[in-house]
Amino acid sequence: MKSTIKNILKEAKKRLKKDLYLLEHYSNKFFSIQKPALDFDPDTLPFIDRPKYSFAKLNKQIVPHGKLPYNLEEKLDFFREYGYVVLENVLPTNEVDAIWDEIEFVTENHENYDIDGLAHRFNDQKETPIKRIPKENLNGIGTRFIDYHDSSVRAKNLITHPNLAPFLQASLTPQMTVFQSLIFKYSSQQDLHQDFPWVTSKIPSHLVAAWIPMEDVHQDAGPLFYYPKSHRMPKFDFGKTGILFHYENSLFSPDQFSRYLTETCTQLGLKKEILLIKKGDVLFWHGALAHGGMPINDPSKTRKSFVVHYSTKDGLPQHRRSNVPEENPDQYHGITVYSNPLLAHQKDIVK
Numbered sequence: 001m002k003s004t005i006k007n008i009l010k011e012a013k014k015r016l017k018k019d020l021y022l023l024e025h026y027s028n029k030f031f032s033i034q035k036p037a038l039d040f041d042p043d044t045l046p047f048i049d050r051p052k053y054s055f056a057k058l059n060k061q062i063v064p065h066g067k068l069p070y071n072l073e074e075k076l077d078f079f080r081e082y083g084y085v086v087l088e089n090v091l092p093t094n095e096v097d098a099i100w101d102e103i104e105f106v107t108e109n110h111e112n113y114d115i116d117g118l119a120h121r122f123n124d125q126k127e128t129p130i131k132r133i134p135k136e137n138l139n140g141i142g143t144r145f146i147d148y149h150d151s152s153v154r155a156k157n158l159i160t161h162p163n164l165a166p167f168l169q170a171s172l173t174p175q176m177t178v179f180q181s182l183i184f185k186y187s188s189q190q191d192l193h194q195d196f197p198w199v200t201s202k203i204p205s206h207l208v209a210a211w212i213p214m215e216d217v218h219q220d221a222g223p224l225f226y227y228p229k230s231h232r233m234p235k236f237d238f239g240k241t242g243i244l245f246h247y248e249n250s251l252f253s254p255d256q257f258s259r260y261l262t263e264t265c266t267q268l269g270l271k272k273e274i275l276l277i278k279k280g281d282v283l284f285w286h287g288a289l290a291h292g293g294m295p296i297n298d299p300s301k302t303r304k305s306f307v308v309h310y311s312t313k314d315g316l317p318q319h320r321r322s323n324v325p326e327e328n329p330d331q332y333h334g335i336t337v338y339s340n341p342l343l344a345h346q347k348d349i350v351k
Ligand SMILES: O=C(O)CCC(=O)C(=O)O
Pocket: 182, 184, 187, 188, 189, 190, 195, 223, 224, 291, 292, 293, 294, 305, 307
């Protein structure tokens, strides 16, 4: 009873906040008061997103690299136009397997690890050290390991692999950093969303993500899906918090955001695509590409994957769990990988 009243009051408060916002919105419009632009700041946009992008110019700025198993210019052109790109056969599959062996070992011996995890319907969906998550939950649908790379050199080497680093450096800036990483055993089954409202650095446009399959993707395992070209659609206004989402202050919910994205993609005539790539391949997606995880048709099918979000040193001057700059952070293949101050005792512990 008490909780029902609490919920009604909470809802009423939220509705009032929304009405006040709309009132303010329309009166600002009436009196021609300028609100902040509902888009990324043009002054800090990555070069690849600028109207005047030219590969020749960009190529002079990026760090010299060895021969790549793909044509960088073509892949960047595709990424710029469609908001995603697949690089085929660019990662050593034996390393991918070795990392999954580590994950199995860590799951089996989870009581020794403070690595963060999030498990479905466990601890109110709060991030929790995996030592406190029962093994059945760790192995179940809806679980993810968070920032596993903090504890594994193998993982750090894979997510900054020399075949990936030049693409990353060209897509944002040469000063790249790892922002956050997630390991999934099953599809996330997440609704359609864009990442920048959640995965936010000081510069929201400085965001690119990699989807690394740890096994060949089966179509019944809930593949990743996305809408090509959706990275350029008009951005959603969360109300009060603009294009970014803040749990406490935003007036519109993630569900409303998701509905907006579906409707806008339909209006723009964009078509959903499903990602069926193989171990050794990588998909990169733009921080504003609309994507999600398909439902799992066959619960016996795993969909092991490693998702990495990258930003730049300007966007993220230190580990996202830290508030002080780190002196001489680690460099892996020219990419900065900060250390997590909360897990200093478990840095690179998995061998
Ligand atoms: O892999 C998935 O199912 C979705 C992951 C995702 O959207 C994310 O980590 O941003």
